Amino acid sequence: MRTLPVGDRALLVEVSSGEAAQALHAELLRRRADGSLCVREIVPAARTVLLDGLDDPGRLAELLPAWDVPPLSARAEDTVEIPVRYDGPDLADVAALWGVAVREVPEIHAAAGFRVAFCGFAPGFGYLTGLPARYDVPRRATPRTAVPAGSVALAGPYTGVYPRSSPGGWQLIGTTDATLWDHARVPAALLAPGARVRFVPQRCS
Numbered sequence: 001m002r003t004l005p006v007g008d009r010a011l012l013v014e015v016s017s018g019e020a021a022q023a024l025h026a027e028l029l030r031r032r033a034d035g036s037l038c039v040r041e042i043v044p045a046a047r048t049v050l051l052d053g054l055d056d057p058g059r060l061a062e063l064l065p066a067w068d069v070p071p072l073s074a075r076a077e078d079t080v081e082i083p084v085r086y087d088g089p090d091l092a093d094v095a096a097l098w099g100v101a102v103r104e105v106p107e108i109h110a111a112a113g114f115r116v117a118f119c120g121f122a123p124g125f126g127y128l129t130g131l132p133a134r135y136d137v138p139r140r141a142t143p144r145t146a147v148p149a150g151s152v153a154l155a156g157p158y159t160g161v162y163p164r165s166s167p168g169g170w171q172l173i174g175t176t177d178a179t180l181w182d183h184a185r186v187p188a189a190l191l192a193p194g195a196r197v198r199f200v201p202q203r204c205s
Contacts, residue, residue, distance in 0.1 A: 002015075006052075009052065009053055015047055021046065021118075037060075039053055040052055086105065086106035087174060088172035090172045098134075108135065114130035114131075114198065116197060125162065126192075126193075127160060147162050149162055150177060164181070
């Protein structure tokens, strides 16, 4: 673990892996909820967590290495279910990369339990982990100029759902009608860091 000051009231914590970042994020949320940590914002990323609005960042930097940060809990929690039609244009390419039949890609993907590691790229876009490392896939050699909203996609160790049409180089395996970002909803984002997610296969019409 490495801590770096960010301005006068923020601290960036670097850890060794995505799993460690998710575990630290969960522990920080728990401590803020029970009142033992006073911080305004907790923002996870791939291997870092940013804490903003601290009264004494230096003191927290001294204490953090001694914290007992438990691994992510496997207990049952509320799960966001996202219906998906596995009809993406890159389904066959992903099957070839995985070394499986095309019909097995939806089975493997839907069987996994996902967690939102962090959010970014666009409002409502979550980087979801949960597939075993053997199913990591590269980005497309040539990105698309426009990926439709609702596209379910893979890149590296992550699954993501495009909340709006935008350029993108991820492998597209399906589509969903779920609304990832809605200004009229509270909260506006369907997915938040730490949330559990499961994809529910739907029949293609």
